Amino acid sequence: MxxxxxxxxxxxxxxxxxxxxxxxxxxxxxxxxxxxxxxxxxxxxxxxxxxxxxxxxxxxxxxxxxxxxxxxxxxxxxxxxxxxxxxxxxxxxxxxxxxxxxxxxxxxxxxxxxxxxxxxxxxxxxxxxxxxxxxxxxxxxxxxxxxxxxxxxxxxxxxxxxxxxxxxxxxxxxxxxxxxxxxxxxxxxxxxxxxxxxxxxxxxxxxxxxxxxxxxxxxxxxxxTRLATPRRVAFPFEGAQPAVLNDAVQVDQWIGTASGKVYGWGTCVSDAAPEACRARLGIVNSVWDYFGYDxxxxxxxxxxxxxxxxxxxxxxxxxxxxxxxxx
Structure with missing residues (x-):
């Protein structure tokens, strides 16, 4: 061999x-x-x-x-x-x-x-x-x-x-x-x-x-936060947050009127009478811009x-x- x-x-x-x-x-x-x-x-x-x-x-x-x-x-x-x-x-x-x-x-x-x-x-x-x-x-x-x-x-x-x-x-x-x-x-x-x-x-x-x-x-x-358009929701000022905000991420916060007009969240905060200021402007809502978990x-x-x-x-x-x- x-x-x-x-x-x-x-x-x-x-x-x-x-x-x-x-x-x-x-x-x-x-x-x-x-x-x-x-x-x-x-x-x-x-x-x-x-x-x-x-x-x-x-x-x-x-x-x-x-x-x-x-x-x-x-x-x-x-x-x-x-x-x-x-x-x-x-x-x-x-x-x-x-x-x-x-x-x-x-x-x-x-x-x-x-x-x-x-x-x-x-x-x-x-x-x-x-x-x-x-x-x-x-x-x-x-x-x-x-x-x-x-x-x-x-x-x-x-x-x-x-x-x-x-x-x-x-x-x-x-x-x-x-x-x-x-x-x-x-x-x-x-x-x-x-x-x-x-x-x-x-x-x-x-x-x-x-x-x-x-x-x-x-x-x-x-x-x-610029990858999509955030959603917006309005709910009563100082009221409970709606269920849609569960697991949501807040992007911006406003305060607004019943007609939909929004103001910066600091509006009326430094005023001597904040509640009277908000009543004069017609502010009744908190407004959130947010992204939902979905x-x-x-x-x-x-x-x-x-x-x-x-x-x-x-x-x-x-x-x-x-x-x-x-x-």
Whole structure:
């Protein structure tokens, strides 16, 4: 028997080693640190959410909730649980920035800087195919990680939303649940990729991406209430709020007349006789501009659509730039 003959076990071993070939093997080999980090973050984050949700619900049920309203529960217990929820949400909110800086920015810039892109181009691989694999691998990591963690965090929040202090329009909830968390992660990652394609230096691209993404995330907070038109409701001045305002988020507050004319909420407050002032103006109603809880999905999908549209434009810029510039 020839010394070069292989046993079935050896064949299976070699076959197992060669399951990943070509660009698939290159992506896993080149970005294995990012792959391992995303897998670890997804697994640990998922287990932590499941644990914290169960712990929080056990504590609330032990305190008598939901038979007791959240206002009747022990304040120290509610504060402790609220801090736990908001603390995890704060860390989860850093994910888009981390993806942009550590996955997006060095994705192409490091290859240009170290000559990997030029080496790949000398092989039997087209530039467009190499670029598609790079972008697909990076964005796939972002989608899986943010998709799993965003879905689980939303599952946690919906179970305790009547107890925690953050309303659904706060960045704590709105930006950290699906589909906004995924869309933010994709946008900051593509922003980092685009900056890296232009800068062609990894450290420079990472620094610029950090400041650009941080500024963008801060600006997003000011446009959340502009994603849809708020509703308006009027009810008797100093009277009970109507049921439609349950779980609603107030955007603005006015006072108004029976005919519908509105004044600023501070009208007559500093007057020597506030009641006489309101009677003279005919003010009989409190008027709220608000977003109802049933609008949450519309607002989130609108935000996600805008972010995904921006991501597509950035990807088009990256493809155009990479295909035209010298490697």
């Amino acid at each position: 020839s010394v070069f003959a292989r046993t079935p076990v050896q064949e299976a071993s070699f076959g197992g080693r060669r399951r990943l070939r070509g660009l698939a093997w290159l992506m896993v080999r080149q970005h294995r640190a990012a792959l391992i980090a995303c897998a670890a973050a997804t697994l640990i984050g998922a287990l932590w959410i499941i644990h914290e949700r169960a712990t929080m619900l056990d504590a609330l049920h032990g305190a008598g909730w939901p038979a007791k309203s959240s206002e009747d529960l022990d304040g120290a217990t509610v504060q402790r649980l609220d801090n736990s929820f908001n603390g995890f949400a704060r860390y989860l909110g850093y994910l888009p920035l981390v993806f942009g800086v550590f996955i997006g920015a060095p994705l192409l810039s490091a290859d240009h800087e170290h000559g990997t892109a030029r080496l790949v181009a000398t092989q039997s691989v087209s530039r467009l195919r190499w670029l598609a694999w790079k972008l697909g691998f990076a964005l796939g990591l972002v989608v899986v990680t943010t998709g799993v963690l965003g879905a689980l965090f939303g599952w946690w929040w919906r179970a305790v939303r009547h107890v925690v202090s953050s309303n659904w329009l706060d960045g704590t909830v709105f930006d950290n649940t699906l589909p906004v968390l995924m869309a933010l992660g994709l946008f900051t990652t593509t922003l980092g990729i685009a900056i890296g394609a232009l800068a062609r230096r990894a450290v420079t691209a990472m620094a610029v991406t950090f400041f650009t993404s941080a500024a963008f995330l801060l600006v997003c907070d000011h446009f959340r 609008q949450m999905a519309t607002l989130q999908w609108t935000a996600a659509g805008l972010l995904l549209g921006g991501s597509v434009l950035l990807m088009a810029l990256v493809v155009w730039r990479t295909r035209r510039q010298a490697l």
